[in-house]
Amino acid sequence: MTTSLLLSTERKLTIMANTSDVKSLLDAGVHFGHLTRKWDPNMAPYIYMERNGIHIINLYKTAAKLDEATQALRKIAASGRKVLFVATKKQAKDIVAQYASEANMPYITERWPGGMLTNFVTIRKAVKKMATVDRMKKDGRYETLSKKERLQVDRMRAKLEKNLGSITDMTRMPAALFIVDTVREHIAVKEALKLGIPIFAMADTNSNPRVIDFVIPSNDDASKSIEIIVKAATDSIIAGTEDRKSEKNAEDQLKAKEKEEKEAAKAEAKAQKEEAKKAKATVKDEEE
Incomplete structure (x- = not known):
């Protein structure tokens, strides 16, 4: 698949994407879909053509959808809320863990714990067990356990850390x-849909985009493709977090200024009151 072949689609699109962005996506192999026999017909609007039995994704649409998704992610981060990253496939685990950590966002890269969202209270209890073990080790209670009990506690802690850390x-x-x-x-x-939680996702040609709120048509198997998309997502989240900090700093400065002005007004009012009191005392002395 040559660059010129993909660039020829530019005239057919109503929303045009930046050519350099498309070139980056092309170099990362984002355009390679699955075998044509494994496709989901709902992905048809995002497929440019078929080549050697493989569907080729329209990268101009990918770039446009990625831009839309990153803007939405930035707004979420600016509001102070969290985005949970989910990727348990081998080629995506380390990439997602790295970039999600840099953006200070939670992630699941081992096994999706059933009921993670629909039974969130139970999941939180499991997380609290980890905290309890950590406290036991700090306050000395851990040392009072038998060797067998310590081994059981360590195994439980390790398992929870792996899945929920x-x-x-x-x-x-x-x-x-x-x-x-x-x-x-x-x-x-399924859990996100049940609870009405928005879904951002890399959607390959075998995916159903109808269940995704912010679909990013892309190759979800190649590590380079996954990295370029996930990095764009986390970069926007980091930018949103910075927006929040800047806004908070501006608010703090405004509050500080208002406080100063209020205190200055109080001081001025007090001074005027004292001045009026002195003037009144002077007039009284003169009358006497």
């Missing part, structure tokens, strides 16, 4: 999910 700070439901491969993560998709 990245969501220990997620004290409330996420504002949205970012999923790599909705076909593989169908349980996560």
Whole structure:
């Protein structure tokens, strides 16, 4: 698939994307879909053509949809809410863990724990067990346990850490999910749909885009493709977090200024009151 072949689609699109962005997506192999026999017909609007039995994704539409998704993610981050990243496939795990951590967002890269969203209270209880073990080790209670009991506690802690370690700070439901491969993560998709939680997702040609709120048509199997999309998503989240900090700083400065003005007004009023009192005393002395 040559660059010129993909560039020829530019005239056919109503929403045009930046050519350099499309070139980056092309270099990362984002345009390679699945075998044509494995496609989902609902992905037809995002497919440019078929080549050697493989569907080719229209990268101009990918770029436009990615831009739409990143803007929405930035707004979520600016509001102070969390986006839960989900990717349990081998080629995506490390990439998602790295970028989600940099953006200070929770992520699931091992196994999606059934009821993660629909039974969030139970999941939080499991997370609290981890905290309890940590407290036991700090206050000395851990040392009072027998060798067998310590081994059991350590195994339980390790298992919970592996499955839930990245969501220990997620004290409330996420504002949205970012999923790599909705076909593989169908349980996560089902739970999010049930609770009305927005879904951002990389959708390959075998995916059903109708269940995704912010679909990003892209190759969800190649590590380079996954990295370029996930990085764009987390960069927008980091930008949103910075927006929130800037807004908070501006609000703090405004409050500080208002406080100063209020205190200055009080001081001035007090001074005027004292001046009036002195003037009144002077007049009284003169009268006497």
